[in-house]
Amino acid sequence: xxxxxxxxxxxxxxxxxxxxxxxxxxxxxxxxxxxxxxxxxxxxxxxxxxxxxxxxxxxxxxxxxxxxxxxxxxxxxxxxxxxxxxxxxxxxxxxxxxxxx
Numbered sequence: 001x002x003x004x005x006x007x008x009x010x011x012x013x014x015x016x017x018x019x020x021x022x023x024x025x026x027x028x029x030x031x032x033x034x035x036x037x038x039x040x041x042x043x044x045x046x047x048x049x050x051x052x053x054x055x056x057x058x059x060x061x062x063x064x065x066x067x068x069x070x071x072x073x074x075x076x077x078x079x080x081x082x083x084x085x086x087x088x089x090x091x092x093x094x095x096x097x098x099x100x101x
Contacts, residue, residue: 012040013052016049020040020049020050026050069085073085
């Protein structure tokens with residue numbers, strides 16, 4: 001859904017979201033080591049690519065923050081924090097919001 005909102009498929013943001021989608025499943029992208037990222041065809045840190053992907057994508061940022069909060073609550077075994085995230089989450093209109101229904 002986010003990719004369809006980007007008009008130019010040649011932008012770095014589009015290429016990051018299209019080819020490096022696995023970065024958005026990580027809780028801690030590597031900010032130190034340079035990697036050659038295929039699809040972007042340049043060397044950069046995972047954190048920099050991640051930042052390019054989230055740049056100007058408020059809905060994606062909101063969903064990713066909720067994902068991180070849920071992940072951290074689950075990993076720490078904090079059920080109160082887990083339910084707090086679910087209770088305070090605001091729908092963004094994304095397909096991810098289906099879990100709220």
